[in-house]
Amino acid sequence: MLQLTENANYPIGHLMPSIVLYKPSFEGWLSAVFYVYANKLQHNTALQLTAHDCYVPSLIDHAISVVTEADKAQRVLVKLNKLIGRSGMRQILWGFLSEKDNIGTTLFHVVKYAIDYPDRLVMEDLGHLDVLELAQTVKSVGREKHRMEAFVRFEHTTDDIYFARVEPDFNVLPLIGEHFRQRYQDQHWAIYDLSRGYGIYYDKSQSTPSRPAALQTITDLDDIVLRNPASIHSMDEQRYQQFWQGYFTNVNIKERKNPRLHRQYLPQRYWKYLSEKQILPNAEHLQKKR
Numbered sequence: 001m002l003q004l005t006e007n008a009n010y011p012i013g014h015l016m017p018s019i020v021l022y023k024p025s026f027e028g029w030l031s032a033v034f035y036v037y038a039n040k041l042q043h044n045t046a047l048q049l050t051a052h053d054c055y056v057p058s059l060i061d062h063a064i065s066v067v068t069e070a071d072k073a074q075r076v077l078v079k080l081n082k083l084i085g086r087s088g089m090r091q092i093l094w095g096f097l098s099e100k101d102n103i104g105t106t107l108f109h110v111v112k113y114a115i116d117y118p119d120r121l122v123m124e125d126l127g128h129l130d131v132l133e134l135a136q137t138v139k140s141v142g143r144e145k146h147r148m149e150a151f152v153r154f155e156h157t158t159d160d161i162y163f164a165r166v167e168p169d170f171n172v173l174p175l176i177g178e179h180f181r182q183r184y185q186d187q188h189w190a191i192y193d194l195s196r197g198y199g200i201y202y203d204k205s206q207s208t209p210s211r212p213a214a215l216q217t218i219t220d221l222d223d224i225v226l227r228n229p230a231s232i233h234s235m236d237e238q239r240y241q242q243f244w245q246g247y248f249t250n251v252n253i254k255e256r257k258n259p260r261l262h263r264q265y266l267p268q269r270y271w272k273y274l275s276e277k278q279i280l281p282n283a284e285h286l287q288k289k290r
Helices: 026-038 070-097 103-116 129-151 173-183 223-227 235-251 259-265 268-273
Strands: 019-022 048-051 063-065 161-166 188-193 198-202 216-218
Touching (some): 019 026, 026 070, 070 173, 173 188
Parallel strands (some): 161 188
Antiparallel strands (some): 198 216
16 A cells, blocks of 8 residues: 555555656756755655656556746755766766666665765765666666767768767667867867667857867658668769768688677677668679679
8 A cells, every 4th residue: 555644745545656757868857856856755765756658657656747947956966966966967977878667766875875974975986886887887877888989970961961870778868969079170070879769960160260160959850861871972972971881891811700709899780870781782792802
């Protein structure tokens, strides 16, 4: 049975929420944390914080939805920054971007631990199961971030934009944008996450000699472009892909192939967006002649 509580917010006869639902954004989760403490729900050990898009309705649990409020989210953010510092906040944010089903609850348990014991180095206490789970999640997100920075392949389009498609396991676009913004300031480029339906765009015309342009979020792209980017390839891009495939084919030494090691360093799920792994319709001339 759900616990009954007698207080100003939930008089007898009212069910205490066992699930707090938030909009799937970091500000939404921060607003949910504020709601929990404002209504004195933090001591309910069965309490879960769940994103709307991960919630499965149940006849047993009592769920309540929380509105995202920027001012309340900011208050929680300031409080957490004082408790766990910049490094701790980075772990919280990276953990949130993992989008795991239970991550909202895990992060709340870590936050509650930090609030209950403000003098402890909470983020270093791997003996605490939730802190350990967060640390492992952050490590996985960091690995995916590194791979995205290494394996993103841009394709030059007829609009003079370098366009890349990705499908990362985690929502790492907010983490890799600065990497590319600092390195490709002299180009128009965009990276689009097919799994999550949004991307980031860099418009070099808005940059200055002292500061690169701010990244923009894009959401509406033509389905044809997403399914078949070759339809908007520039002539240079077509030639570059042929040259690169020819180089990749001819430097390969058949006798020294090690598929297992190759997949270890370059997981197969990335291959479909690597030009060297594609076979063009007119690629016969790329085959070795020896």
